[in-house]
Every structure is written in structure tokens, then in C-alpha cells.
Amino acid sequence: MSLHGPIIVVAENPAAGLAQALSTAGAFPIVETKWADAPTAFVAIKPSAVVIAEPGAPKSESSARMLGLQIATAAGPIVPTIALTRGELGAAVPVALPADAAQPVERIVARLESAMRVRALHATVLRRIGSFTSQVGKPPSLPIGDALDDATVLIAGRGPLYPALSVAMGERVSMLGALSVDTAAKHLASRDIDGIVVGDGFSPRMVEAFLTFLAQEARFRDIPVAVIGEAPADLVAELPNVDQVDGDAARIVSRMVPLVRMHAFEARLKRMLKSLDADGTLDPRTGLFMRNAFFRELTKAIAEANAQSQALSVARFSFASAHNDRAGLERARLVTRLIGTIDFATTEDDGAILVVFTQTDLQSAHVVARRIAADLKNAVGAPADAAANVTLATLKAADTLDSLMIRVMGSKVVAAE
Numbered sequence: 001m002s003l004h005g006p007i008i009v010v011a012e013n014p015a016a017g018l019a020q021a022l023s024t025a026g027a028f029p030i031v032e033t034k035w036a037d038a039p040t041a042f043v044a045i046k047p048s049a050v051v052i053a054e055p056g057a058p059k060s061e062s063s064a065r066m067l068g069l070q071i072a073t074a075a076g077p078i079v080p081t082i083a084l085t086r087g088e089l090g091a092a093v094p095v096a097l098p099a100d101a102a103q104p105v106e107r108i109v110a111r112l113e114s115a116m117r118v119r120a121l122h123a124t125v126l127r128r129i130g131s132f133t134s135q136v137g138k139p140p141s142l143p144i145g146d147a148l149d150d151a152t153v154l155i156a157g158r159g160p161l162y163p164a165l166s167v168a169m170g171e172r173v174s175m176l177g178a179l180s181v182d183t184a185a186k187h188l189a190s191r192d193i194d195g196i197v198v199g200d201g202f203s204p205r206m207v208e209a210f211l212t213f214l215a216q217e218a219r220f221r222d223i224p225v226a227v228i229g230e231a232p233a234d235l236v237a238e239l240p241n242v243d244q245v246d247g248d249a250a251r252i253v254s255r256m257v258p259l260v261r262m263h264a265f266e267a268r269l270k271r272m273l274k275s276l277d278a279d280g281t282l283d284p285r286t287g288l289f290m291r292n293a294f295f296r297e298l299t300k301a302i303a304e305a306n307a308q309s310q311a312l313s314v315a316r317f318s319f320a321s322a323h324n325d326r327a328g329l330e331r332a333r334l335v336t337r338l339i340g341t342i343d344f345a346t347t348e349d350d351g352a353i354l355v356v357f358t359q360t361d362l363q364s365a366h367v368v369a370r371r372i373a374a375d376l377k378n379a380v381g382a383p384a385d386a387a388a389n390v391t392l393a394t395l396k397a398a399d400t401l402d403s404l405m406i407r408v409m410g411s412k413v414v415a416a417e
Contacts, residue, residue: 003027003109003116008047010038010067010092015053021105022051025113035060035067042070048119049112050081055101056089068093077122078265080115082108090254097262098255100243110240114222118266125269128276136280142272143285148257150329151194151264152176156184156210159201161228161247168249169197172257174326181210188220190375192267192333195260197252199228211235211242222266224259226252286332286347294346294354299401301358310358312395313365316408317376317388318352327351331376338372354408362394 003025009015009032019030033041035058042050050071058064071079072095083096091098097115099108125142143150153169155162156178169175176191178184181202187193196214199207211231214220215238225242236242241259245252268284275282281293289297298314305312317331328351335345335353345355355372357365373388393407 003113004048005029006031006045006047008033008041008050009053010035010050011053012059017105018051018053018108021109025109035063038063039066039070042067047079049079049116051112052083052092052096055084055086056092058092064092068095071095077119077126080112080119082112085255097258114240115262118262121266121269125272128273132276132280143268147265147268148173148261150268151260152192153195153260154178154184154187154193156181156196156198157200157202161200161249164249165197165252168253172253173260181206184210185213190337193223194263194267195224195256197226204230208232208235215239224256224263226256286329287336288332289344289346291346294344295401297344298356301356302395302399302401302404305395311361313357313360313362314393314404314408315355315365315369316352316391317373319388334375335372338375362392365392365394
């Protein structure tokens with residue numbers, strides 16, 4: 001995509017090469033400024049993006065703090081910020097997405113383009129929320145809080161760095177481990193992953209095979225990836241958020257976290273867009289039906305099943321361990337991947353999940369429910385004793401919504417108004 005300006009380039013010395021690359025990519029206008037004038041320039045031109053063209057501590061710390069605050073609190077869609085790094089010299093602004101100054105300038109531009117796609121998605125969601133509010137009256141809101149709280153990072157490795165990296169990453173974000181690239185690929189297919197570290201203990205051929213897999217799947221091309229050691233240059237060029245890193249665990253984590261946060265925020269926006277497409281009936285945090293919408297849909301499904309003599313089954317997955325919001329989110333999002341296109345589900349306040357299997361008899365529902373329960377037991381963030389307790393019921397000829405739910409939940413529906 002072209003880089004719609006204006007774009008601010010912050011540097012004490014002229015950054016002609018970077019500015020020219022941005023211009024070639026379609027950025028206009030490009031405003032170059034020094035640190036002392038950067039906050040004033042931000043207010044004056046309201047940029048679409050900011051590029052900090054020099055790594056390390058800024059010449060004016062007060063200006064850097066002010067600029068970081070302006071970026072973080074800007075009204076409207078996010079303002080993507082790329083900050084160059086080099087070795088031990090980190091990003092000048094903590095909210096910035098780091099980019100290694102040693103890599104070709106085209107790669108830095110590609111990273112900015114990737115972030116600008118998230119800005120465009122954010123603008124679309126904000127516009128859709130405004131339209132939804134004008135039509136329905138009650139505005140839906142994006143989930144609040146740091147998107148990093150929703151994120152999961154996959155660490156694929158089995159070398160000496162793996163333990164230290166796992167601890168360092170686990171202190172910042174939910175972490176999932178894989179000892180082989182095959183296992184890592186399976187996790188990507190079944191989980192919401194927002195960042196990957198790969199390569200420690202793997203052969204160059206295994207690393208190449210994994211990066212090839214990522215490059216061939218459009219949904220993975222923007223995911224942040226840190227490759228420990230060397231990686232094929234042609235594959236790295238196809239993946240805008242891939243970095244080749246050294247073995248410093250703390251530095252790997254600090255450089256990855258902003259990119260992981262951006263990817264998790266993008267996933268949050270996509271869930272909200274699906275909720276808006278469904279007229280607000282889907283929970284933007286989980287992707288499952290809102291509770292009242294679920295029971296409205298179930299009422300219709302019962303009437304249709306009775307009228308057409310079709311099977312219908314309902315399963316309740318409950319958990320003996322104490323309810324944990326993060327584990328509950330992981331389970332709910334996993335259910336969205338596991339259920340069929342004609343099935344639907346919702347969550348309860350205690351973390352239990354209700355799933356309706358349409359056109360499914362009790363025997364078939366048993367098979368599907370066991371498979372789902374097995375996957376939920378291993379959900380990211382779930383404690384070891386989080387096996388699902390499954391209650392199943394199938395629709396009988398004389399059933400109503402209440403009589404069916406009494407067999408599943410032990411009580412009538414009291415919130416489906």
C-alpha cells in the first residue's frame with residue numbers, strides 16, 4: 001500500500017536516504033524535524049506516521065517524552081511510529097516499533113507499510129462504530145486496556161537460550177513453547193499467536209522451512225518474528241516484521257514487545273469488525289455470541305428443528321479450577337475455531353461455555369464435544385487441572401428453550417430478554 005502522509009521524520013542529522021525511500025513508496029508530504037521541534041511539528045501537521053531515523057537516546061529527552069505522549073494519546077486512528085535501533089542502542093521512544101538500522105532501507109519502509117495497514121483498519125473500525133451508533137443508538141466500544149494483555153508469543157526452539165528466553169518473555173506476555181517447527185506450525189493453526197521467536201537449536205534448513213511456511217500464508221506475513229542467527233535473505237525480505245537477532249534474551253523481548261502489541265491490537269480490531277458485521281451480536285473480545293443474542297438464536301434454532309424434525313444438541317463446558325479471565329478468553333477464542341459454521345456458542349459469567357450443535361444428534365455431539373474438551377484442556381494460559389466438565393442434552397419433541405436448558409444448566413434461562 002502507498003504511505004499516505006503526512007509523515008514526520010525525526011533526526012538531528014539529515015536522513016536523506018530514508019526520506020527518499022519513503023517518497024518513492026508514495027509518502028507525501030514528508031516533514032523532517034529535529035528533536036527539539038518534533039512535538040510542535042506533531043501538533044501542527046497531525047501526521048499519519050512518525051519515523052525516528054536515529055537509534056539510541058534522543059538529544060532532547062523532554063522532547064522525546066512529549067512526542068511519545070502525543071503519539072500514545074492522539075485522537076482518531078493510531079499513529080504508527082518506527083524507530084531505528086542498532087546493537088545495544090534501542091528505540092528512542094518506548095511506544096515505537098523498532099527496526100534495525102543495519103537492514104536495507106526498503107525493509108524499514110515495508111515495516112511502516114505493515115503498521116499503516118493497521119492504522120487503516122483502525123480508521124475503518126472507528127468509522128463503522130460511528131455508523132453503528134447513529135443507526136442503533138448504543139455505541140459498541142473497543143476493548144480497553146493494553147492489547148499486550150491479549151497477546152501470546154510462540155517460542156520455537158530447543159537450544160541453550162530457550163530457558164532464559166522463556167522466562168524473560170513470560171514476564172511480559174503469555175508464552176507458548178514448541179520444541180519443533182512442526183509443533184510450532186500446529187500451534188499457529190489452532191491458536192491466536194501474536195509473535196514468534198524461532199531458531200535456537202534448529203538447523204538452518206528447519207528455520208528456512210518454517211519461514212517459507214509463514215511467507216506462503218497471507219495471514220502470517222505480518223506477524224512479528226525474531227530469528228536467532230542467520231535466515232535466508234529472500235524469505236526475510238518477504239516478511240516485513242522479521243528480525244535477525246543475537247542471543248541476548250532481554251534485548252529480544254524488549255524489541256519484540258511493541259511489535260507483538262501492534263499485532264494483538266490488529267487482532268482486536270478484526271474481532272470488533274466481525275462484531276459490527278454481525279450487528280453487535282458477537283462479543284468483540286471472544287468472537288462468540290453475546291449472551292442475549294445466543295439465546296435468541298437458540299430459540300429460533302429450536303423452532304426450526306421442531307418444525308423440520310431435525311436434531312439439535314447443546315453442550316456446556318464448565319471448569320473446576322478457579323475462573324481466570326485470560327484463560328477464559330483463550331478457551332472462548334479457541335471454540336470459535338473448533339465449532340462448525342452452522343454451530344454457535346457463548347460464554348457464561350463463571351467461564352463456562354455453551355455450544356449449540358445444529359443438525360447434530362446426541363451420539364455425534366458426544367464425539368465433537370470430546371474433541372473440543374480435549375483441546376480446551378490444553379488451552380494457552382489454562383492451569384493443569386482445567387479439564388472441561390461436559391454436560392450434553394439433545395432436543396426432544398416437546399422441548400422449549402427452558403426445558404432444554406434445565407437439562408444442560410440445571411436452571412431456566414433468566415437473561416435471554
